[in-house]
Structures are given as structure tokens and as C-alpha cells.
Amino acid sequence: MHKKEIYTAGKELREAEKVLILIHGRGGIAKEFLLLANSLNTPEFAILAPQATDFTWYPNSFLAPAAQNEPAYSSALKVLEELIDDIKETGIASENIYFAGFSQGACLSLEFVTRNAQRFGGVAAFTGGLIGDKINTENYTGDFNGTPIFIGSGDPDAHVPVERVKESAEILRDMNAKVEIEIYKNRPHTISEDELRLANQFVFN
Template identity: 50%
Template sequence: MSELRKSGLPLEQAKKAIILIHGRGATAESILSLSSYLNLTDYAILAPQANGNSWYPFGFMASDEGNKTTLERSLGVIAAAREELLAAGIPDERIFFLGFSQGACLSLEFAARHATRFGGVVAFTGGLVGEKLQPEKYSGDFRDTPIFIGSSDRDFHVPAKRINESAELLRTMGADVTVQLYDDPDHTIRAEEINWVNQKIFL
């Protein structure tokens, strides 16, 4: 079973919660450190740790077969974290997801497979997972859930074309999607992205 790190308010005190999902080669601890830059003072914060520091072995647009088993297991880890929040009395509309890079892809993929009115989804450099997009994999209605996707306009790992295609698919499922592509080559989280989500999502 994947380790689950916790920070912020205890579940029994929190009215809102966020699941932070780290990138490839990173740790739950590293993504938790991001929380100090976000408006999360009244949130319970959960950060699962991927086995071997990776949520799936290959790129997010690689062969579906290559990633399938590990991806399904990783989606199960996120599902378990969400179930823990629901069991604590925190409803989906006050549950948020945030990930960077591989974690951003996993955040979007999980949300799209369980679309409902969530508090919000923040994907710092990510898109939906798969060799090609398969709308039939996804179901539900986001009911205006705010989703933010920010990235370089020429990121080496995550093509802007897949980001835009993912955004369009999420919009067809009822999400309120904002895409911000930045004129730089950096695979990183920018201050502008932090400021945007603090002002628009973590209110």
C-alpha cells in the first residue's frame, strides 16, 4: 500500500481538503513543500507517495499497454485518498487535486474518470494520459469544476497540443478549464501559476 503523508488541518477539523500528487522521481515530501506557497491554511492536505517515486513507468503518451498496470494501481491510490476524505465527511465539492508533471497527468486522469463537482483541479504541466485521447474512458459531469492547466508552450515532456486537446475534452464534460501556456522552455511551476490558482481556485 502506498504511503500517505498528511499535513494541514486534521481531517476531523477541516472543511476542505487537497490531494497533492508529486512528479516522476520526486516525493510526497517535495510536493508538500509547495503547500506553503498556496492558500491552503484551512485545508487538510494529503500527499500519497508513489512506489519507486514514479506513478507509471513510461511517458504519459506512451503505449497504453506499457503503462496500464502501474497506472491503474496509481489511480487506485488516489481513489483511496479520496475515499478517506469522503469518509471523514468532506464532500467532493470541497476536495481539490493538484499535481506537477507526472502528478499533473495523474490528477487530470483521475478527475476525468470520476467526473463530478470537485472543488478544483490544478495541473502544473500535464495532460490526460494515453497514446491517444479516448473520450469513452471518461464519464460523469464536472458541473463547472474549475480546472487549471499551466505549462511551457514548448515543454519537452508535455506537448501543448495534448494540453489543449485535454482541455477541450474536459470542457465537453462540463469543466471550467483555464489553460495558460508560457513563452519559456522551463519544466517548472511558475510564480504566475501559483498566483493565478491562489486568486481563482484556493479562495
């Protein structure tokens, strides 16, 4: 399904102490999404950006029943699982692995880390929430152990309801993440300068 196609920037993985995984949105291009790192406090990081096959991680809305997004959905999670394994093989621990994603990529980021909760470096989810027509907490295990997670979103947003953002945040908090949410009235479906500022302040400080 999804091929493991990873674009890189920043430090070489084997020379870096920290890693940022950037996950693009629907229709996105990983090589271009690498540029987001220029706006984050990550100058000493290795930056890795996986590319979704056909430019989308799963075909339907993140609010569709999970079965309607298969097999792409499971394949996308598998790409991230293999990428984390590759990173850890270089000696980098999970507490030095960070995630940032936009829209579909933000949803995938949150879903992956919550299915594999542990002390990560941090997560910046720019317009996203946990995936599914309803949230199935049986999918989520582990303890975030204080992982900082920032979620920014618009109200209203064409793709991500504010209710799902808030519901997701509560689950993350229940799993011991430190969650910061910022909701922007009538903000377009984009990443704002203020979101980048807050992500730097809360996650990449």
C-alpha cells in the first residue's frame, strides 16, 4: 500500500540527538512539508518526512468508520511504526522523538502516538483529532508520562470539528499527556503564525 519513502533535512540521523517526524496533509508533498521545520525550534534535529503514496494517507474523512479507510489507514500507521523502529535502532530514545502534522497528517500523528503512548519529545498537531466515526479507546494503550502535545484548530473548520479536538484532548490528558489547545475563530484551514509560536513555546522549547 504505502511505500516507505522518507525525505530528510537537518542533521544526519546518526549524528542527531533529537528527531522530528513531519507528516503532511491530504494532497501534500513531503519534500515541501520539510520546510515547516524552518518555522520550528529544531535547528539541531534530524528532520524526517514520510510521503504518502498518491499523496493521501487514507481516502475518506478521518470521521468515517475506520473500515472505510482501509487498507491505507493501517498501512499509514505501519509506515510510522517502521520509521520509529529505524530511529530507535540508531540509539535515539522515544523521549527525543517529536511529531508535527497538518490536517490529515495531524490526525495520523495523534492516532499513532495515542496507540503507542510513551514519553515522546512532543507533538504539534495543526488541525487534527483522533480518527474514527467514534473514538474507540480500546485502541489506546500506554502512558504519555508528561509528553507535551499542542493542538491548534479553527472554529469552524471544514474538516475537523472542534468537538473532536476537545474529545481527543481529554483522552490524551487521561493518558498523562500535557495538552495545550488553541481554537481560532473563523481561521482558514491552514497553519497560522500564532500556532507556530505556541508549538515552539509548548513543544519545541
